[in-house]
Amino acid sequence: MLTHLPVLQVIVPLMAAPLCLFLTRSRLVWLFALMVSGLAFLISALLLQQVMTSGIIIYELGGWDAPWGIEYRIDHLNAFLLLIISSVSTVVLLAADTSIQKEIPAEKHSYFYILYLLSLAGMLGIVATGDAFNVFVFLEISSLSAYALIALGKDRRALWAAYQYLIMGTIGATFILIGIGLMYQMTGTLNMHDLSIRLPEVAHTRTVFTAFAFVIVGICLKLALFPLHLWLPNAYAYAPSIVTAFFAATATKVAIYLLIRFTFSVFGLSFSFTALPLHILFLVLGLSGIFAASIAAIYQKNVKHLFAYSSIAQIGYMIVGFSVSTTTGLMATLLHLFNHALMKSALFLALGAVMYRIGSVQLSQFQGLGRQMPITMAAIVIGGLSLIGVPLTVGFVSKWYLILAVIESGWWPVALLILLGSLLAVVYVWRIVEMAYFRPPLTSNENIKEAPFSLLVPIWILVMANIYFGIDTRLSIEVAQAASQSLFGVNP
Protein backbone atom coordinates (compact mmCIF):
# COMPACT_ATOMS: atom_id res chain seq x y z
CA MET A 1 0.00 0.00 0.00
CA LEU A 2 2.68 2.48 1.02
CA THR A 3 4.60 1.97 -2.21
CA HIS A 4 1.53 2.98 -4.21
CA LEU A 5 1.08 6.31 -2.45
CA PRO A 6 2.25 8.51 -5.39
CA VAL A 7 -0.43 7.18 -7.71
CA LEU A 8 -3.11 6.96 -5.02
CA GLN A 9 -2.58 10.65 -4.43
CA VAL A 10 -4.04 11.36 -7.87
CA ILE A 11 -6.27 8.35 -8.45
CA VAL A 12 -8.31 8.66 -5.25
CA PRO A 13 -9.89 12.06 -6.01
CA LEU A 14 -10.08 11.23 -9.73
CA MET A 15 -12.07 8.05 -9.15
CA ALA A 16 -14.10 9.55 -6.33
CA ALA A 17 -15.38 12.39 -8.51
CA PRO A 18 -17.86 10.39 -10.65
CA LEU A 19 -18.95 8.42 -7.59
CA CYS A 20 -20.48 11.64 -6.26
CA LEU A 21 -23.26 11.18 -8.82
CA PHE A 22 -24.56 8.18 -6.91
CA LEU A 23 -24.94 10.11 -3.69
CA THR A 24 -27.96 12.25 -4.18
CA ARG A 25 -28.18 14.24 -0.98
CA SER A 26 -26.08 17.36 -0.87
CA ARG A 27 -24.77 16.78 2.64
CA LEU A 28 -23.84 13.21 1.88
CA VAL A 29 -21.84 14.26 -1.19
CA TRP A 30 -20.14 16.91 0.90
CA LEU A 31 -19.11 14.40 3.56
CA PHE A 32 -17.83 12.07 0.86
CA ALA A 33 -15.83 14.81 -0.89
CA LEU A 34 -14.44 15.96 2.44
CA MET A 35 -13.38 12.43 3.25
CA VAL A 36 -11.65 12.04 -0.12
CA SER A 37 -9.85 15.34 0.21
CA GLY A 38 -8.86 14.41 3.76
CA LEU A 39 -7.49 11.13 2.47
CA ALA A 40 -5.49 13.00 -0.18
CA PHE A 41 -4.13 15.21 2.59
CA LEU A 42 -3.11 12.18 4.62
CA ILE A 43 -1.37 10.65 1.60
CA SER A 44 0.51 13.86 0.85
CA ALA A 45 1.62 14.14 4.47
CA LEU A 46 2.93 10.56 4.36
CA LEU A 47 4.66 11.27 1.05
CA LEU A 48 6.35 14.36 2.43
CA GLN A 49 7.53 12.45 5.45
CA GLN A 50 8.86 9.67 3.24
CA VAL A 51 10.68 12.12 0.97
CA MET A 52 12.19 14.01 3.91
CA THR A 53 13.60 10.82 5.42
CA SER A 54 14.54 8.72 2.42
CA GLY A 55 14.78 11.02 -0.60
CA ILE A 56 13.12 10.97 -4.01
CA ILE A 57 10.31 8.48 -4.59
CA ILE A 58 10.00 7.06 -8.08
CA TYR A 59 6.82 5.26 -9.06
CA GLU A 60 6.37 3.57 -12.42
CA LEU A 61 2.79 3.44 -13.62
CA GLY A 62 1.72 -0.06 -14.58
CA GLY A 63 5.23 -1.32 -13.97
CA TRP A 64 6.56 0.09 -17.27
CA ASP A 65 10.09 1.39 -16.96
CA ALA A 66 10.64 5.06 -17.61
CA PRO A 67 11.20 6.63 -20.14
CA TRP A 68 8.76 4.32 -21.97
CA GLY A 69 6.14 4.26 -19.27
CA ILE A 70 4.83 7.20 -17.32
CA GLU A 71 6.75 7.87 -14.18
CA TYR A 72 5.64 9.68 -11.05
CA ARG A 73 8.56 11.32 -9.40
CA ILE A 74 8.10 12.83 -5.97
CA ASP A 75 10.94 14.94 -4.65
CA HIS A 76 10.92 17.62 -1.97
CA LEU A 77 9.35 20.21 -4.24
CA ASN A 78 6.52 17.94 -5.41
CA ALA A 79 5.78 16.68 -1.93
CA PHE A 80 5.67 20.24 -0.59
CA LEU A 81 3.23 21.33 -3.31
CA LEU A 82 1.06 18.24 -2.86
CA LEU A 83 0.78 19.03 0.83
CA ILE A 84 -0.16 22.66 0.17
CA ILE A 85 -2.85 21.75 -2.35
CA SER A 86 -4.45 18.91 -0.44
CA SER A 87 -4.39 20.68 2.94
CA VAL A 88 -5.95 23.88 1.63
CA SER A 89 -8.49 21.88 -0.33
CA THR A 90 -9.54 19.97 2.80
CA VAL A 91 -9.91 23.00 5.02
CA VAL A 92 -11.80 24.92 2.34
CA LEU A 93 -14.13 21.97 1.80
CA LEU A 94 -14.99 22.06 5.51
CA ALA A 95 -16.77 25.33 4.84
CA ALA A 96 -18.29 24.26 1.53
CA ASP A 97 -21.53 22.75 2.80
CA THR A 98 -22.69 25.94 4.48
CA SER A 99 -21.32 28.37 1.96
CA ILE A 100 -22.79 26.83 -1.19
CA GLN A 101 -26.29 26.65 0.34
CA LYS A 102 -26.64 30.34 -0.44
CA GLU A 103 -24.55 30.57 -3.57
CA ILE A 104 -25.36 27.53 -5.70
CA PRO A 105 -28.82 26.13 -6.44
CA ALA A 106 -29.48 22.85 -4.61
CA GLU A 107 -29.81 20.69 -7.73
CA LYS A 108 -26.27 21.59 -8.76
CA HIS A 109 -24.58 20.71 -5.48
CA SER A 110 -23.38 17.26 -6.48
CA TYR A 111 -21.99 18.64 -9.76
CA PHE A 112 -20.13 21.22 -7.74
CA TYR A 113 -18.38 18.53 -5.70
CA ILE A 114 -17.61 16.46 -8.81
CA LEU A 115 -15.94 19.43 -10.46
CA TYR A 116 -14.14 20.31 -7.25
CA LEU A 117 -12.68 16.84 -6.89
CA LEU A 118 -11.72 16.70 -10.57
CA SER A 119 -9.98 20.01 -10.27
CA LEU A 120 -8.18 18.77 -7.17
CA ALA A 121 -7.16 15.57 -8.94
CA GLY A 122 -5.88 17.57 -11.92
CA MET A 123 -3.74 19.82 -9.77
CA LEU A 124 -2.34 16.95 -7.74
CA GLY A 125 -1.63 15.14 -11.02
CA ILE A 126 0.29 18.06 -12.50
CA VAL A 127 2.51 18.11 -9.46
CA ALA A 128 2.95 14.37 -9.00
CA THR A 129 3.75 13.36 -12.55
CA GLY A 130 7.22 13.20 -14.02
CA ASP A 131 6.02 13.10 -17.62
CA ALA A 132 5.75 16.25 -19.70
CA PHE A 133 2.73 15.19 -21.73
CA ASN A 134 0.96 13.98 -18.61
CA VAL A 135 1.36 17.52 -17.29
CA PHE A 136 -0.68 18.80 -20.22
CA VAL A 137 -3.44 16.24 -19.68
CA PHE A 138 -3.77 17.00 -15.98
CA LEU A 139 -3.52 20.71 -16.68
CA GLU A 140 -6.58 20.41 -18.90
CA ILE A 141 -8.45 18.26 -16.39
CA SER A 142 -7.97 20.88 -13.71
CA SER A 143 -8.60 23.82 -16.06
CA LEU A 144 -11.75 22.48 -17.69
CA SER A 145 -13.30 21.79 -14.31
CA ALA A 146 -12.11 25.21 -13.15
CA TYR A 147 -13.95 26.97 -16.00
CA ALA A 148 -17.15 25.13 -15.12
CA LEU A 149 -16.71 25.83 -11.39
CA ILE A 150 -16.29 29.55 -12.01
CA ALA A 151 -19.36 29.58 -14.25
CA LEU A 152 -21.39 28.31 -11.25
CA GLY A 153 -21.15 31.77 -9.70
CA LYS A 154 -24.41 33.54 -8.89
CA ASP A 155 -23.66 36.70 -10.80
CA ARG A 156 -24.10 36.48 -14.58
CA ARG A 157 -20.66 38.03 -14.98
CA ALA A 158 -19.33 34.70 -13.72
CA LEU A 159 -20.24 33.23 -17.11
CA TRP A 160 -18.38 35.93 -18.97
CA ALA A 161 -15.38 35.57 -16.66
CA ALA A 162 -15.37 31.79 -17.15
CA TYR A 163 -15.53 32.25 -20.92
CA GLN A 164 -12.60 34.64 -20.93
CA TYR A 165 -10.63 32.33 -18.67
CA LEU A 166 -11.42 29.45 -21.03
CA ILE A 167 -10.01 31.31 -24.02
CA MET A 168 -6.87 32.48 -22.22
CA GLY A 169 -6.35 29.18 -20.43
CA THR A 170 -6.68 27.14 -23.60
CA ILE A 171 -4.21 29.35 -25.42
CA GLY A 172 -1.78 28.92 -22.53
CA ALA A 173 -2.21 25.15 -22.42
CA THR A 174 -1.86 24.85 -26.19
CA PHE A 175 1.36 26.84 -26.05
CA ILE A 176 2.66 24.38 -23.48
CA LEU A 177 1.57 21.54 -25.77
CA ILE A 178 3.50 23.04 -28.70
CA GLY A 179 6.56 23.38 -26.49
CA ILE A 180 6.32 19.78 -25.34
CA GLY A 181 5.93 18.66 -28.97
CA LEU A 182 9.06 20.52 -30.02
CA MET A 183 10.97 19.00 -27.12
CA TYR A 184 9.82 15.54 -28.11
CA GLN A 185 10.84 16.20 -31.68
CA MET A 186 14.37 16.97 -30.61
CA THR A 187 14.87 14.33 -27.95
CA GLY A 188 12.33 11.57 -28.56
CA THR A 189 11.34 11.46 -24.92
CA LEU A 190 8.61 12.91 -22.74
CA ASN A 191 9.96 11.89 -19.37
CA MET A 192 11.10 15.00 -17.52
CA HIS A 193 14.16 13.40 -16.01
CA ASP A 194 15.14 11.89 -19.36
CA LEU A 195 14.52 15.24 -21.04
CA SER A 196 16.85 16.95 -18.61
CA ILE A 197 19.62 14.51 -19.65
CA ARG A 198 19.00 14.70 -23.40
CA LEU A 199 18.18 18.38 -23.86
CA PRO A 200 21.74 19.70 -23.22
CA GLU A 201 22.99 17.75 -26.27
CA VAL A 202 20.69 19.71 -28.55
CA ALA A 203 20.51 22.89 -26.49
CA HIS A 204 22.13 25.02 -29.20
CA THR A 205 19.34 24.37 -31.74
CA ARG A 206 16.68 26.89 -32.52
CA THR A 207 13.98 24.26 -31.99
CA VAL A 208 14.84 23.85 -28.31
CA PHE A 209 14.93 27.59 -27.90
CA THR A 210 11.47 27.86 -29.48
CA ALA A 211 10.19 25.05 -27.27
CA PHE A 212 11.48 26.89 -24.22
CA ALA A 213 9.83 30.14 -25.27
CA PHE A 214 6.47 28.45 -25.91
CA VAL A 215 6.54 26.62 -22.59
CA ILE A 216 7.48 29.73 -20.62
CA VAL A 217 4.83 31.94 -22.22
CA GLY A 218 2.19 29.23 -21.82
CA ILE A 219 2.98 28.79 -18.14
CA CYS A 220 3.09 32.54 -17.55
CA LEU A 221 -0.43 32.81 -18.96
CA LYS A 222 -1.54 30.15 -16.50
CA LEU A 223 0.15 31.75 -13.51
CA ALA A 224 -1.29 35.19 -14.33
CA LEU A 225 2.07 36.91 -14.53
CA PHE A 226 1.63 40.61 -15.21
CA PRO A 227 0.74 41.55 -18.03
CA LEU A 228 -0.91 38.18 -18.81
CA HIS A 229 -3.15 38.42 -15.74
CA LEU A 230 -6.29 39.84 -17.31
CA TRP A 231 -8.38 36.70 -16.88
CA LEU A 232 -7.77 36.45 -13.15
CA PRO A 233 -9.60 39.31 -11.36
CA ASN A 234 -13.05 38.62 -12.81
CA ALA A 235 -12.69 34.85 -12.59
CA TYR A 236 -11.88 35.13 -8.87
CA ALA A 237 -14.39 37.85 -8.13
CA TYR A 238 -17.49 36.18 -9.59
CA ALA A 239 -16.79 32.52 -8.82
CA PRO A 240 -18.55 31.01 -5.78
CA SER A 241 -16.64 31.91 -2.59
CA ILE A 242 -15.45 28.36 -1.97
CA VAL A 243 -14.08 28.11 -5.49
CA THR A 244 -12.25 31.41 -5.13
CA ALA A 245 -10.72 30.36 -1.82
CA PHE A 246 -9.55 27.08 -3.32
CA PHE A 247 -8.18 28.47 -6.59
CA ALA A 248 -6.59 31.57 -5.13
CA ALA A 249 -4.58 29.29 -2.88
CA THR A 250 -3.69 26.58 -5.36
CA ALA A 251 -4.24 27.20 -9.10
CA THR A 252 -1.56 29.82 -9.68
CA LYS A 253 0.77 27.97 -7.30
CA VAL A 254 0.64 24.91 -9.49
CA ALA A 255 1.62 27.05 -12.47
CA ILE A 256 4.55 28.45 -10.51
CA TYR A 257 5.56 24.91 -9.70
CA LEU A 258 5.55 24.16 -13.44
CA LEU A 259 7.67 27.21 -14.11
CA ILE A 260 10.23 26.07 -11.56
CA ARG A 261 10.11 22.47 -12.75
CA PHE A 262 10.62 23.33 -16.41
CA THR A 263 13.28 25.99 -15.95
CA PHE A 264 15.29 24.33 -13.20
CA SER A 265 14.87 20.60 -13.81
CA VAL A 266 13.90 20.04 -17.43
CA PHE A 267 15.79 22.74 -19.30
CA GLY A 268 18.39 23.21 -16.62
CA LEU A 269 19.41 26.36 -14.85
CA SER A 270 22.30 27.30 -17.12
CA PHE A 271 20.21 26.97 -20.29
CA SER A 272 17.11 28.66 -18.91
CA PHE A 273 18.81 31.76 -17.68
CA THR A 274 21.03 32.24 -20.74
CA ALA A 275 18.60 31.35 -23.56
CA LEU A 276 16.20 34.05 -22.46
CA PRO A 277 17.16 36.98 -20.24
CA LEU A 278 14.96 35.51 -17.50
CA HIS A 279 16.75 37.35 -14.67
CA ILE A 280 15.91 40.80 -15.87
CA LEU A 281 12.67 39.81 -17.63
CA PHE A 282 11.09 38.25 -14.57
CA LEU A 283 12.51 40.88 -12.24
CA VAL A 284 10.92 43.68 -14.26
CA LEU A 285 7.63 41.85 -14.84
CA GLY A 286 7.47 40.75 -11.20
CA LEU A 287 8.07 44.26 -9.89
CA SER A 288 5.68 45.88 -12.33
CA GLY A 289 3.14 43.23 -11.35
CA ILE A 290 3.57 44.13 -7.68
CA PHE A 291 3.03 47.83 -8.33
CA ALA A 292 0.40 47.76 -11.06
CA ALA A 293 -1.75 45.18 -9.28
CA SER A 294 -1.36 46.74 -5.81
CA ILE A 295 -2.34 50.14 -7.14
CA ALA A 296 -5.28 48.59 -9.00
CA ALA A 297 -6.30 46.83 -5.77
CA ILE A 298 -6.49 50.16 -3.95
CA TYR A 299 -9.18 51.42 -6.32
CA GLN A 300 -11.46 48.39 -6.29
CA LYS A 301 -15.02 48.64 -5.00
CA ASN A 302 -15.56 44.91 -4.74
CA VAL A 303 -13.47 43.31 -1.98
CA LYS A 304 -13.10 40.05 -3.90
CA HIS A 305 -11.70 42.08 -6.80
CA LEU A 306 -9.39 43.83 -4.36
CA PHE A 307 -7.92 40.58 -3.07
CA ALA A 308 -7.76 39.14 -6.58
CA TYR A 309 -5.53 42.03 -7.64
CA SER A 310 -3.55 41.55 -4.48
CA SER A 311 -3.03 37.92 -5.57
CA ILE A 312 -1.46 39.13 -8.80
CA ALA A 313 0.83 41.36 -6.75
CA GLN A 314 1.79 38.42 -4.54
CA ILE A 315 2.60 36.37 -7.63
CA GLY A 316 4.92 39.26 -8.49
CA TYR A 317 6.83 38.65 -5.23
CA MET A 318 7.20 34.96 -6.05
CA ILE A 319 8.47 35.81 -9.51
CA VAL A 320 11.00 38.28 -8.11
CA GLY A 321 12.31 35.53 -5.82
CA PHE A 322 12.50 33.26 -8.83
CA SER A 323 14.36 35.81 -10.92
CA VAL A 324 17.15 36.03 -8.34
CA SER A 325 17.78 32.32 -9.05
CA THR A 326 19.87 31.62 -5.99
CA THR A 327 19.07 29.02 -3.35
CA THR A 328 17.76 31.71 -1.02
CA GLY A 329 15.72 33.34 -3.76
CA LEU A 330 14.04 30.12 -4.74
CA MET A 331 13.49 29.31 -1.10
CA ALA A 332 11.74 32.66 -0.66
CA THR A 333 9.53 31.85 -3.64
CA LEU A 334 8.60 28.45 -2.23
CA LEU A 335 7.95 29.87 1.22
CA HIS A 336 5.76 32.56 -0.24
CA LEU A 337 3.92 29.92 -2.22
CA PHE A 338 3.03 28.14 1.00
CA ASN A 339 2.36 31.30 2.98
CA HIS A 340 0.31 32.98 0.31
CA ALA A 341 -1.86 29.87 0.02
CA LEU A 342 -2.58 30.18 3.76
CA MET A 343 -3.31 33.92 3.61
CA LYS A 344 -5.51 33.96 0.56
CA SER A 345 -7.55 30.90 1.46
CA ALA A 346 -8.24 32.44 4.88
CA LEU A 347 -9.14 35.81 3.38
CA PHE A 348 -11.39 34.49 0.63
CA LEU A 349 -13.13 32.11 3.04
CA ALA A 350 -13.78 35.03 5.36
CA LEU A 351 -15.23 36.90 2.39
CA GLY A 352 -17.35 33.80 1.83
CA ALA A 353 -18.73 34.28 5.35
CA VAL A 354 -19.55 37.93 4.56
CA MET A 355 -21.19 36.79 1.35
CA TYR A 356 -23.21 34.26 3.35
CA ARG A 357 -24.59 36.89 5.69
CA ILE A 358 -24.91 39.93 3.43
CA GLY A 359 -25.05 38.45 -0.06
CA SER A 360 -22.50 40.91 -1.42
CA VAL A 361 -18.85 41.76 -0.94
CA GLN A 362 -18.99 45.38 -2.11
CA LEU A 363 -16.71 47.51 0.04
CA SER A 364 -19.61 49.85 0.88
CA GLN A 365 -21.45 46.91 2.49
CA PHE A 366 -18.56 46.43 4.93
CA GLN A 367 -19.57 49.53 6.92
CA GLY A 368 -19.65 48.72 10.61
CA LEU A 369 -19.16 45.01 10.08
CA GLY A 370 -16.40 45.10 12.70
CA ARG A 371 -19.13 45.27 15.33
CA GLN A 372 -21.64 42.97 13.67
CA MET A 373 -19.33 40.16 12.55
CA PRO A 374 -16.34 40.67 14.88
CA ILE A 375 -14.88 37.18 14.51
CA THR A 376 -14.98 37.17 10.71
CA MET A 377 -13.60 40.68 10.48
CA ALA A 378 -10.80 39.83 12.92
CA ALA A 379 -9.86 37.01 10.55
CA ILE A 380 -9.75 39.45 7.64
CA VAL A 381 -7.58 41.83 9.65
CA ILE A 382 -5.09 39.11 10.57
CA GLY A 383 -5.07 37.84 7.00
CA GLY A 384 -4.49 41.40 5.83
CA LEU A 385 -1.62 41.89 8.27
CA SER A 386 -0.12 38.70 6.95
CA LEU A 387 -0.50 40.02 3.42
CA ILE A 388 1.38 43.17 4.39
CA GLY A 389 4.10 41.14 6.06
CA VAL A 390 3.79 42.12 9.71
CA PRO A 391 6.05 40.13 12.09
CA LEU A 392 4.48 37.08 13.79
CA THR A 393 2.52 36.28 10.63
CA VAL A 394 3.60 34.07 7.75
CA GLY A 395 3.77 37.03 5.39
CA PHE A 396 6.72 38.38 7.34
CA VAL A 397 8.72 35.16 7.01
CA SER A 398 8.58 34.99 3.23
CA LYS A 399 9.17 38.72 2.72
CA TRP A 400 12.15 38.48 5.08
CA TYR A 401 13.73 35.71 3.02
CA LEU A 402 12.90 37.48 -0.21
CA ILE A 403 14.63 40.66 0.89
CA LEU A 404 17.53 38.60 2.21
CA ALA A 405 17.88 36.89 -1.17
CA VAL A 406 17.73 40.14 -3.07
CA ILE A 407 20.33 41.82 -0.87
CA GLU A 408 22.58 38.75 -1.06
CA SER A 409 22.67 39.26 -4.81
CA GLY A 410 23.42 42.94 -4.31
CA TRP A 411 20.15 44.17 -5.76
CA TRP A 412 19.39 46.50 -2.87
CA PRO A 413 17.20 48.92 -4.91
CA VAL A 414 14.92 45.94 -5.52
CA ALA A 415 14.69 45.37 -1.78
CA LEU A 416 13.50 48.96 -1.36
CA LEU A 417 10.90 48.46 -4.06
CA ILE A 418 9.63 45.32 -2.32
CA LEU A 419 9.20 47.28 0.90
CA LEU A 420 7.43 50.02 -1.03
CA GLY A 421 5.12 47.39 -2.50
CA SER A 422 4.25 46.24 1.01
CA LEU A 423 3.27 49.80 1.87
CA LEU A 424 0.73 49.66 -0.95
CA ALA A 425 -0.70 46.54 0.69
CA VAL A 426 -1.10 48.59 3.88
CA VAL A 427 -3.25 51.05 1.92
CA TYR A 428 -5.67 48.52 0.49
CA VAL A 429 -5.99 46.54 3.70
CA TRP A 430 -6.56 49.78 5.60
CA ARG A 431 -9.47 50.67 3.34
CA ILE A 432 -11.31 47.56 4.52
CA VAL A 433 -10.35 48.10 8.17
CA GLU A 434 -11.52 51.71 8.06
CA MET A 435 -14.82 50.72 6.50
CA ALA A 436 -15.45 47.90 8.96
CA TYR A 437 -14.34 49.49 12.23
CA PHE A 438 -14.69 53.26 11.91
CA ARG A 439 -18.07 53.61 10.27
CA PRO A 440 -21.51 53.05 11.76
CA PRO A 441 -23.35 49.96 10.47
CA LEU A 442 -25.63 50.41 7.46
CA THR A 443 -29.30 50.52 8.40
CA SER A 444 -30.04 47.87 5.78
CA ASN A 445 -27.57 45.56 7.52
CA GLU A 446 -28.89 46.09 11.05
CA ASN A 447 -29.89 42.49 11.62
CA ILE A 448 -26.67 40.96 10.39
CA LYS A 449 -25.24 38.47 12.85
CA GLU A 450 -21.90 36.70 13.11
CA ALA A 451 -21.28 34.00 10.50
CA PRO A 452 -22.30 30.44 11.44
CA PHE A 453 -19.93 28.21 13.33
CA SER A 454 -19.40 25.90 10.38
CA LEU A 455 -17.79 28.75 8.45
CA LEU A 456 -15.86 30.25 11.36
CA VAL A 457 -14.04 27.02 12.18
CA PRO A 458 -12.30 26.56 8.81
CA ILE A 459 -11.58 30.29 8.58
CA TRP A 460 -9.91 30.27 11.96
CA ILE A 461 -8.01 27.06 11.27
CA LEU A 462 -6.40 28.92 8.37
CA VAL A 463 -5.90 32.10 10.38
CA MET A 464 -4.25 30.17 13.20
CA ALA A 465 -2.03 28.48 10.60
CA ASN A 466 -1.08 31.96 9.42
CA ILE A 467 0.09 32.82 12.91
CA TYR A 468 1.51 29.41 13.80
CA PHE A 469 3.74 29.17 10.73
CA GLY A 470 4.72 32.78 11.28
CA ILE A 471 6.19 31.87 14.66
CA ASP A 472 7.22 28.24 14.31
CA THR A 473 8.80 28.25 10.89
CA ARG A 474 10.66 24.96 11.23
CA LEU A 475 8.45 22.87 8.95
CA SER A 476 7.98 25.34 6.12
CA ILE A 477 11.59 26.53 6.08
CA GLU A 478 13.07 23.08 6.36
CA VAL A 479 11.03 21.76 3.44
CA ALA A 480 11.47 24.87 1.30
CA GLN A 481 15.20 24.79 1.91
CA ALA A 482 15.48 21.11 1.09
CA ALA A 483 13.44 21.59 -2.08
CA SER A 484 15.43 24.57 -3.20
CA GLN A 485 18.76 22.88 -2.48
CA SER A 486 17.76 19.74 -4.34
CA LEU A 487 16.77 21.83 -7.37
CA PHE A 488 20.18 23.46 -7.40
CA GLY A 489 21.90 20.20 -6.53
CA VAL A 490 20.55 18.37 -9.57
CA ASN A 491 21.63 21.09 -11.92
CA PRO A 492 24.77 22.67 -10.53
Next chain:
Amino acid sequence: MLMGLYNYWIVVVLMMVGFYIVIAHGNLIKKIVGLSIFQTSVFIFYISMAKVDGGTAPILADGITQYSNPLPHVLILTAIVVGIATTALGLALAVRIKETYGSIEEEEIQKKDNLDC
Protein backbone atom coordinates in the same frame (compact mmCIF):
# COMPACT_ATOMS: atom_id res chain seq x y z
CA MET B 1 13.62 23.93 -47.95
CA LEU B 2 10.30 25.63 -48.53
CA MET B 3 8.58 22.71 -50.18
CA GLY B 4 10.19 20.01 -48.08
CA LEU B 5 8.67 21.39 -44.92
CA TYR B 6 5.36 22.40 -46.43
CA ASN B 7 3.28 20.75 -43.71
CA TYR B 8 5.03 22.86 -41.11
CA TRP B 9 4.16 25.95 -43.13
CA ILE B 10 0.54 24.86 -43.08
CA VAL B 11 0.82 24.45 -39.31
CA VAL B 12 2.20 27.95 -38.90
CA VAL B 13 -0.42 29.52 -41.18
CA LEU B 14 -3.31 27.71 -39.46
CA MET B 15 -1.93 28.61 -36.06
CA MET B 16 -1.72 32.30 -36.91
CA VAL B 17 -5.16 32.31 -38.57
CA GLY B 18 -6.71 30.70 -35.51
CA PHE B 19 -4.86 32.96 -33.11
CA TYR B 20 -5.87 36.03 -35.08
CA ILE B 21 -9.54 35.05 -35.04
CA VAL B 22 -9.44 34.57 -31.26
CA ILE B 23 -7.92 37.98 -30.73
CA ALA B 24 -9.66 40.04 -33.39
CA HIS B 25 -13.25 38.81 -33.38
CA GLY B 26 -15.82 39.93 -30.85
CA ASN B 27 -18.31 37.19 -31.56
CA LEU B 28 -18.06 34.43 -28.96
CA ILE B 29 -18.80 31.62 -31.41
CA LYS B 30 -16.19 32.89 -33.86
CA LYS B 31 -13.67 33.05 -31.06
CA ILE B 32 -14.28 29.37 -30.31
CA VAL B 33 -13.95 28.52 -34.00
CA GLY B 34 -10.63 30.36 -33.99
CA LEU B 35 -9.54 28.47 -30.91
CA SER B 36 -10.40 25.18 -32.61
CA ILE B 37 -8.35 26.10 -35.68
CA PHE B 38 -5.49 27.09 -33.41
CA GLN B 39 -5.63 23.72 -31.65
CA THR B 40 -5.99 21.83 -34.93
CA SER B 41 -2.73 23.31 -36.17
CA VAL B 42 -1.02 21.71 -33.18
CA PHE B 43 -2.61 18.36 -34.02
CA ILE B 44 -1.20 18.56 -37.54
CA PHE B 45 2.15 19.56 -36.10
CA TYR B 46 2.29 16.45 -33.90
CA ILE B 47 1.14 14.20 -36.73
CA SER B 48 3.69 15.46 -39.25
CA MET B 49 6.42 15.26 -36.67
CA ALA B 50 5.80 11.51 -36.36
CA LYS B 51 6.44 10.81 -40.04
CA VAL B 52 9.71 9.01 -40.67
CA ASP B 53 11.12 9.29 -44.20
CA GLY B 54 10.36 6.07 -46.04
CA GLY B 55 8.48 4.66 -43.08
CA THR B 56 5.06 3.06 -43.34
CA ALA B 57 2.17 2.81 -40.96
CA PRO B 58 3.27 1.17 -37.72
CA ILE B 59 1.69 -2.23 -38.32
CA LEU B 60 3.99 -5.20 -37.94
CA ALA B 61 4.39 -7.02 -41.30
CA ASP B 62 6.97 -9.04 -43.19
CA GLY B 63 9.57 -7.22 -45.19
CA ILE B 64 9.08 -3.84 -43.59
CA THR B 65 11.84 -2.42 -41.48
CA GLN B 66 11.04 1.27 -41.35
CA TYR B 67 7.99 2.46 -39.43
CA SER B 68 6.62 5.90 -38.64
CA ASN B 69 6.50 6.82 -34.99
CA PRO B 70 3.06 5.97 -33.58
CA LEU B 71 3.55 7.70 -30.26
CA PRO B 72 2.74 11.29 -31.32
CA HIS B 73 -0.43 10.00 -32.97
CA VAL B 74 -1.54 8.49 -29.70
CA LEU B 75 -0.58 11.63 -27.81
CA ILE B 76 -2.57 13.79 -30.14
CA LEU B 77 -5.64 11.61 -29.78
CA THR B 78 -5.64 12.72 -26.17
CA ALA B 79 -5.21 16.33 -27.19
CA ILE B 80 -8.07 16.02 -29.69
CA VAL B 81 -10.35 14.77 -26.92
CA VAL B 82 -9.26 17.68 -24.78
CA GLY B 83 -9.96 20.01 -27.71
CA ILE B 84 -13.48 18.63 -28.10
CA ALA B 85 -14.15 19.06 -24.40
CA THR B 86 -12.90 22.64 -24.54
CA THR B 87 -15.02 23.47 -27.57
CA ALA B 88 -18.10 21.90 -26.00
CA LEU B 89 -17.61 23.75 -22.75
CA GLY B 90 -16.95 27.01 -24.59
CA LEU B 91 -20.12 26.63 -26.64
CA ALA B 92 -22.13 25.72 -23.54
CA LEU B 93 -20.89 28.89 -21.88
CA ALA B 94 -21.81 30.85 -25.00
CA VAL B 95 -25.36 29.46 -24.80
CA ARG B 96 -25.64 30.47 -21.15
CA ILE B 97 -24.23 33.91 -21.94
CA LYS B 98 -26.79 34.34 -24.71
CA GLU B 99 -29.55 33.36 -22.26
CA THR B 100 -28.56 35.83 -19.57
CA TYR B 101 -27.12 38.71 -21.58
CA GLY B 102 -29.20 38.31 -24.73
CA SER B 103 -26.12 38.68 -26.89
CA ILE B 104 -22.95 36.88 -27.91
CA GLU B 105 -21.08 39.99 -29.02
CA GLU B 106 -18.20 40.90 -26.72
CA GLU B 107 -18.84 44.64 -27.01
CA GLU B 108 -22.51 44.41 -26.02
CA ILE B 109 -21.73 42.14 -23.10
CA GLN B 110 -19.12 44.58 -21.83
CA LYS B 111 -21.57 47.44 -22.25
CA LYS B 112 -24.24 45.63 -20.23
CA ASP B 113 -21.75 44.82 -17.49
CA ASN B 114 -20.64 48.44 -17.31
CA LEU B 115 -24.26 49.49 -16.82
CA ASP B 116 -24.49 47.09 -13.87
CA CYS B 117 -21.60 48.63 -12.01
